[in-house]
Amino acid sequence: MNIRPQVRFLSDQLIEKILDESRDILCKLGTKIHNEGILEMLSGFGAKVDRTTNNVIYTQEIIDKALSTVPSSFKLYDTSGEETHDFCDNNVYFTPGSAALNILDSETGEIRRPGTSDYIKYVKLVSSLDNITSQSTALVPDDIHEKISDSYRLYLSLMYGKKPVVTGTFTVDAFNVMREMQIMVRGDSKNLKEKPLTVFSCCPTSPLKWSDVTSQNVIDCGENRIPIEFIAMPLTGFISPVTITGTLVAHTAETLSGIVISQLANPGAPLLYGGSPAAFDIRYETTPMGAVETQMIDCAYNEIGKYLGIPTQAYISLSDSKRLDAQAGLESAMGATLAVLSGINSISGPGMLDFENCQSLEKLVVDNEICGMTLRMAKGIVPREDFPALPHFQELLKENHLLISDHTRKYLKDEHYFPGKVIDRANLSRWQSEGSLTLKERAKSEVDKHIANYTPTDLPEEVKKGLTGLMITESKKHGMDSLPEQNV
Amino acid sequence: MDIINSISTQLISGNDKDVASDTKKALDSGISAETILNDGLIMGMNIIGDRFRDHEVFLPDVLMAAKAMYAGMELIKPILIKSGISSRGKIVIGTIQGDLHDIGKNLVGIMLKGAGYEVIDLGHDVSPEKFVEVAKETGATIIGMSALLTTTMANMKEVVKILKNENLDGKIRTIIGGAPVSDQYASDIGVDKYSFDAGNAVDIVKELMA
Numbered sequence: 001m002n003i004r005p006q007v008r009f010l011s012d013q014l015i016e017k018i019l020d021e022s023r024d025i026l027c028k029l030g031t032k033i034h035n036e037g038i039l040e041m042l043s044g045f046g047a048k049v050d051r052t053t054n055n056v057i058y059t060q061e062i063i064d065k066a067l068s069t070v071p072s073s074f075k076l077y078d079t080s081g082e083e084t085h086d087f088c089d090n091n092v093y094f095t096p097g098s099a100a101l102n103i104l105d106s107e108t109g110e111i112r113r114p115g116t117s118d119y120i121k122y123v124k125l126v127s128s129l130d131n132i133t134s135q136s137t138a139l140v141p142d143d144i145h146e147k148i149s150d151s152y153r154l155y156l157s158l159m160y161g162k163k164p165v166v167t168g169t170f171t172v173d174a175f176n177v178m179r180e181m182q183i184m185v186r187g188d189s190k191n192l193k194e195k196p197l198t199v200f201s202c203c204p205t206s207p208l209k210w211s212d213v214t215s216q217n218v219i220d221c222g223e224n225r226i227p228i229e230f231i232a233m234p235l236t237g238f239i240s241p242v243t244i245t246g247t248l249v250a251h252t253a254e255t256l257s258g259i260v261i262s263q264l265a266n267p268g269a270p271l272l273y274g275g276s277p278a279a280f281d282i283r284y285e286t287t288p289m290g291a292v293e294t295q296m297i298d299c300a301y302n303e304i305g306k307y308l309g310i311p312t313q314a315y316i317s318l319s320d321s322k323r324l325d326a327q328a329g330l331e332s333a334m335g336a337t338l339a340v341l342s343g344i345n346s347i348s349g350p351g352m353l354d355f356e357n358c359q360s361l362e363k364l365v366v367d368n369e370i371c372g373m374t375l376r377m378a379k380g381i382v383p384r385e386d387f388p389a390l391p392h393f394q395e396l397l398k399e400n401h402l403l404i405s406d407h408t409r410k411y412l413k414d415e416h417y418f419p420g421k422v423i424d425r426a427n428l429s430r431w432q433s434e435g436s437l438t439l440k441e442r443a444k445s446e447v448d449k450h451i452a453n454y455t456p457t458d459l460p461e462e463v464k465k466g467l468t469g470l471m472i473t474e475s476k477k478h479g480m481d482s483l484p485e486q487n488v
Numbered sequence: 489m490d491i492i493n494s495i496s497t498q499l500i501s502g503n504d505k506d507v508a509s510d511t512k513k514a515l516d517s518g519i520s521a522e523t524i525l526n527d528g529l530i531m532g533m534n535i536i537g538d539r540f541r542d543h544e545v546f547l548p549d550v551l552m553a554a555k556a557m558y559a560g561m562e563l564i565k566p567i568l569i570k571s572g573i574s575s576r577g578k579i580v581i582g583t584i585q586g587d588l589h590d591i592g593k594n595l596v597g598i599m600l601k602g603a604g605y606e607v608i609d610l611g612h613d614v615s616p617e618k619f620v621e622v623a624k625e626t627g628a629t630i631i632g633m634s635a636l637l638t639t640t641m642a643n644m645k646e647v648v649k650i651l652k653n654e655n656l657d658g659k660i661r662t663i664i665g666g667a668p669v670s671d672q673y674a675s676d677i678g679v680d681k682y683s684f685d686a687g688n689a690v691d692i693v694k695e696l697m698a
């Protein structure tokens with residue numbers, strides 16, 4: 001009797017056609033891959049490799065072979081080893097958007113570079129937001145040497161947060177340190193393989209190209225069974241066709257090429273069929289994440305991923321606004337709603353403003369409520385001892401209300417999502433008597449409250465010491481004898 | 489001068505065939521190549537550039553106009569070269585070492601070319617040494633660098649250092665762009681100018697070349 005509410009943009013027939021066309025592109029144009037080892041490997045499997053241009057022409061057979069070993073699901077576990085995510089079917093989880101350059105300052109409203117203390121506040125906040133299931137390394141602290149800013153983010157996330165981490169490297173070198181950190185948390189590499197703690201973003205370079213760094217990352221993660229998410233970024237009418245369908249072909253081709261690299265090197269390596277395509281805005285030369293077409297492309301490639309039986313990811317539910325304003329709310333809410341109704345398994349976006357360039361802690365608190373509402377929506381409409389209906393109405397007529405009926409008490413909390421204080425549901429007089437607070441003011445006070453209520457994680461002290469030791473060794477390589485202060 | 493006006497009008501509308509035939513007519517009627525270039529072609533590109541900045545027209549309109557400009561340029565280029573008049577100026581552009589983001593840089597290249605500059609695009613992951621080397625080789629007077637990562641932007645400082653060491657600062661000017669950099673950052677590392685988008689880059693380059 002129950003249905004999981006679902007939107008669909010593509011018919012199976014159109015999905016088949018898009019897959020055919022993108023396979024055709026891989027088998028005729030191929031992709032460039034600037035990585036010797038991978039070229040060697042693919043040529044061993046029968047791909048046609050041109051050593052002068054680094055171009056690889058795929059075959060239908062290797063694409064099929066790769067697709068046949070992609071896991072249809074995988075799980076993530078927090079720092080204490082508890083399961084938090086089961087990426088399969090239509091399970092959906094939110095994670096804040098990726099590596100923002102800037103933070104929207106709570107006090108001054110200024111968009112500025114974040115530091116270590118901002119990052120720690122961010123992790124503390126995410127730790128207590130119920131509808132955001134993983135952390136992501138969503139800010140790049142400015143007070144550490146830039147060459148180690150990728151591993152430093154993971155370090156702070158593991159020190160202060162318990163939730164799994166969606167992250168990535170900026171360089172080839174960072175991978176080993178970031179793997180070491182995870183092994184420290186899990187105890188050994190076997191445990192890490194069994195209980196993944198992170199997801200690494202791996203980006204093909206649109207159009208139809210893989211850099212040395214990112215393609216190597218795909219291999220390194222696969223060997224260590226660290227899950228990855230492919231983030232292809234075709235831009236409509238610029239580096240992919242102007243139509244949504246044409247851009248889906250581009251996205252599919254690039255993502256399939258990633259799957260080939262991943263699965264032929266390490267069959268069964270866990271991955272998310274992800275992306276961050278955009279409807280390029282020719283007026284402003286920008287990549288709007290709040291554009292309705294961007295969101296349609298996201299939902300549609302998710303359908304293609306699902307059709308292939310692979311769990312999915314997208315950058316959706318974020319905004320291009322520079323402020324926590326109505327635009328921020330409408331773009332994030334529309335994205336989150338569509339994402340949840342499409343069943344995108346890992347939804348990246350909460351907290352993000354200014355394309356993918358700015359995090360806001362206040363927005364994160366507001367978005368946490370958007371997530372809560374949409375997650376409620378995903379549960380759909382389920383009869384709960386509603387039939388026969390007659391007794392409920394007899395009780396109502398007898399008691400004049402159902403406020404304390406057994407049925408109400410049993411199902412109130414399951415049936416209704418009660419947002420936090422940031423969402424205003426007071427009547428006018430009560431709202432006025434409580435200070436006529438604006439959304440921004442309410443969000444700010446929620447941020448402060450969450451951060452004040454933070455309790456340290458149960459990560460053993462000696463693990464924390466080990467992580468810090470590792471990070472200090474890294475920073476010494478770049479002339480910093482100590483790490484920035486961590487007092488917040 | 490009707491024919492000159494017609495060249496810029498046709499250019500603004502992106503009619504490359506008409507620009508070519510008008511340019512030919514103008515040459516036949518004895519108008520100098522230099523006048524055609526400055527008062528016809530570049531004038532038209534300036535107007536479309538302004539309209540683009542004011543959001544009256546969109547990027548594809550500018551690119552269509554640029555294509556039309558090249559249709560005219562083809563015809564007058566041999567004459568200009570013979571009389572020793574070079575292009576509007578030469579610029580070396582590229583994405584800095586360690587960085588693969590080249591979409592924005594490509595767009596800047598397209599717009600600069602469209603505005604009549606000679607653009608030498610070194611691609612992405614370009615070493616500081618390479619920027620300077622190629623600028624010297626080609627006689628370019630501006631180096632344009634792009635960085636999209638906080639981890640790579642510092643590499644742009646090296647270009648400024650090399651230029652100083654070789655006593656080329658002032659002779660070869662520098663301009664940067666990309667999400668993590670800013671006016672402030674440009675002045676912090678001693679770069680001449682920062683530019684926030686491709687339309688703006690054309691204005692700034694014009695300023696630097698003046």
Ligand code: B12
Pocket residue numbers: 098099100101140167168169170201202203204205206207213214231232233276284285286287354355356357581586587588589590591592593595596631632633634635636637638639663664665666667668682683684685686687689
């Ligand atoms: C597209 C994109 C990619 C594509 C790039 C494809 C390509 N061929 O360029 C791919 C998928 C490859 C990619 C990879 C990565 N990316 Co990326 N990417 C972006 C994204 C979404 C858009 C950039 C873009 O093209 N914008 C559109 C163009 C038109 O705008 P623009 O680049 O800003 O350029 C304009 C102006 O800045 C200016 N300009 C630019 N350059 C120049 C130069 C001159 C001389 C002048 C005058 C002007 C100028 O004019 C341009 C035209 O208007 C940004 C986020 C964002 N919205 O900015 C992240 C972003 C830049 N990427 C980011 C990251 C982290 C990465 C990766 C490290 C991810 C990973 N873990 O693998 C890798 C890095 C690989 C590497 N070593 O470079 C981060 C950077 C964070 C940081 N602190 O530095 C960002 C901010 C996203 C995020 N929040 O996480 N990325």
